[in-house]
Amino acid sequence: MTIIFRNQKTSIKYQFDNIYYQPKKCQSCNTQMLARTSHCQQCNTCFQKRDHHCIWINGCIHYSNQKYFTMFLLATSVGGVCKAVIDYQFLDYVMHFTTNNLLSYIKCKELASFNIFRTIQWNLLHFPISSMSFIMHTMIAIMVGLLGLIHVKQVYDNQTSLEKRKNSAIKADLINKYALFVKDQNGNIFILNSENNAQFRNSKYIALKKQESLKLLQTYKPFKK
Template identity: 30%
Template sequence: MGFGASGSATKESGFLCIRPRRLARQCLRCFAPCCNLALDCVDVALRVIGPLFVLLALTLICFVMYTFFTVLIPYRADSGTASIQLLLEMALGCFLLVNIFYNYAMATCLSPGEPPDFPGEVLESKDAELGGDYAPAPKQCHKCLKLKPPRAHHCSVCKRCVLKMDHHCPWINNCVGFNNYRYFCLFMLFLAMGCLYYAFLGYSLFLQTMVPARKRTVRLKFEDVQCVTLSWLISVCIFCALCLLGGFHMYLVLTNQTTIEFHLNMAGRQIARKRGEVHRNPYDLGMSRNFQQVFGPNRFLGFLWLLPYVARRPTSSGLEYPTVSDFRA
């Protein structure tokens, strides 16, 4: 009787040990489809609300622009600002606005770049052509079945492969890739400059809105007070956000990485560190060459790269990229 009781107890304890493991495996099997479903829902949501983000961005920019020309400039004229200075301030404001809208339009409307439609049988020849002195040979995307050159990735929101894909940005309702990355960076730069410019010129007027009406040195309408307060706070918040985002992307430009490659290189460095090895970014050609890979063969101190409509374009085709080994050879 004792032996039988011991055997049944062993079977029962074994059953209790196995059951949680099976339950955990079943939960994991259910978890993966749930994650895929959630990601699909996010992709669909980004496609649907993308135009709303663009509309919101344009609304905020136009609101600050409206306040600048209809409230701030008249206030500065009434406060005794010299006519020449006032004209220069308006000219600089117009210059910033033109570049903000131009770069935003290019980043939004320009295709980031897609791999060409090559038949499956010519992939091997393209592998040989692009895999020589450049980065790893291209592969075939298992989702869209297109040629997938180095640094290209498939965007689940746009449903296409993108050359040198950085990320999908809902604020431009487009992918940021090879063709429009410099416009995206310049948009952030000019928008940050515009926000800082407005916050600087409008600071004294903003302070006037913070005191009771009877203590103000200027007369302001109620709607002007609301416009100035809101537009100044919007400018400061956008400037702070762009300092973080723009600083990160400037780091990516100077190290010749995309956002995707940044995370891949971070993981690669951790793995290499555990193995006692050193992980290197094969596309890091030095800050000067890295900068020219994005903004074209223009001198940094020449500042012509700030004006993409007159600056020289990048020389790369988007299908191939030089690596460190090319310059060491």
């Protein structure tokens, strides 16, 4: 059980913000965790700026490979688009070839009533492999492309999926459990929750109102690009 950092710069890149991340010890690794570090149960390792564990690459998406994973998603989406276009061109060609030269397959009176649904049905019956390939690669291009765009935004915002969920959890606590942000004498902001409640039970911390806390959370950007 170890903490993975690719280089020395990575290990000192981020500071604790006392809202998303506070100094604590990893219960699994029994090691002091740095800012923006979380433990992966599948890898049994702590990673800095960990996004999620991906079953397709059998590993974690984190600081060192997040950009490469995003490029992989976009490249896969582009590949799906290219294959779908090839399948469409093939089906379009054989459709015209068959309907123009082999009218025994389709009666002339039916050609006028052909629509997109009957075209798909006809192609599925006569060219099932190419038709299914077109449908499958179109779906891959759309779904993987959307996932890639989500990761592009996260890379641009310098944020991970875990941090987005943590943001939602903090906001839910502020609304439902009356957790608060507190401010010390120097103006530093801390979040008050069950883990560190006792730490702020003294007079030098000023509690912010719930609306102030929600406004702060909406505009708060913990990690600069």
